[in-house]
């Protein structure tokens with residue numbers, strides 16, 4: 001039985017997890033860096049342990065200190081949140097060896113899905129539809145050239161250990177393959193210490209559609225519908241919504257069942273996400289699996305009524321899923337905006353500093369997930385997300401109206417934010433009409449046609 005959870009994270013997600021635990025009658029232990037002595041998560045948890053200096057590698061990424069804090073505090077489980085150690089197979093292995101319940105999948109699943117080439121092969125073997133591409137590990141340019149011709153151009157070279165855009169290059173035709181392969185491989189060697197690559201046909205202007213799944217320790221798995229996360233820049237999502245306005249009931253069911261098939265093929269346990277690219281002919285392809293709770297999970301919570309953090313804890317506690325697929329209903333429409341301390345006019349440069357004034361909206365159908373308060377000092381060491389503003393209404397149109405109204409109420413002074421930029425997107429004609437894909441923001445900024 002899980003009685004005490006250590007939260008190995010900070011910011012709004014740490015606060016989100018503390019709240020879920022408290023509602024379940026579970027004690028909480030926060031960990032904090034020297035920069036987060038006054039942070040909300042440090043103050044809200046039942047107890048808090050300082051795990052080191054501000055720099056993440058010395059604190060939130062320091063496995064030994066986090067394991068020590070867990071043992072010393074008598075916590076029996078760790079919730080990793082997202083980022084930091086959440087998808088670190090070595091850390092999860094350490095938890096397993098120390099008899100600490102990791103609230104998430106096994107270290108083996110994380111390792112397997114973290115290797116994108118291996119994940120791809122696992123899905124091919126299970127009959128999941130993947131993007132046309134290579135099954136073998138590619139390390140030589142000459143072999144890449146041969147394979148690219150078979151796949152047909154344009155192609156994309158990806159690092160096996162990549163994800164999130166690192167070690168990835170597009171080649172429009174054969175004249176670009178040598179340069180694309182060499183730069184992607186060099187980047188992969190630098191970032192991951194491994195130059196193993198794979199190739200895929202490059203899908204032009206797709207939508208990013210991801211399916212939330214829940215899987216328990218007894219082989220049960222369900223899908224909780226999808227999120228459209230196409231509104232992003234530099235692989236940082238800015239706005240997410242559920243459901244996606246372009247999926248028919250039929251396509252949703254087909255992709256959802258494919259996502260469950262993928263989760264089962266991975267022997268997945270916990271909350272997870274299957275990412276698909278959806279092209280203009282409504283063809284979908286498995287891209288990657290995310291083995292963590294995601295930033296945008298609240299939109300799924302709102303359209304399904306299911307608390308994903310509590311479900312993660314129940315699953316880690318070896319309880320069976322309390323829902324069957326036919327119990328899952330999608331109701332209304334939810335949109336999330338990520339409010340960041342950044343300056344859109346300076347290429348979205350992060351803007352740490354003291355927040356001198358905060359007013360965040362509320363009311364029916366408005367949710368704020370945040371660790372912000374008056375006088376909070378945004379440290380320069382971590383990512384710049386200040387708050388998530390989530391709205392829910394009957395239809396997409398009403399949800400957009402509600403988001404527009406809520407964004408208009410936000411007051412954050414002392415640091416630059418992207419609030420006005422988010423307002424511009426929410427009121428953009430193409431966004432409203434649903435003409436969106438992964439290049440929406442680049443087009444808005446005049447960087448791509």
Ligand code: MV4
Nearest residue numbers: 131156163164165200201202203208232288438
């Ligand atoms: C792709 C692709 C087009 N075709 N693969 C981006 C990060 C990594 N998760 C994989 N990515 C992509 N893979 C093929 N075969 C386009 C992207 C991509 C992307 C995907 C989802 C959301 C935003 C993106 C931004 C740029 C590129």
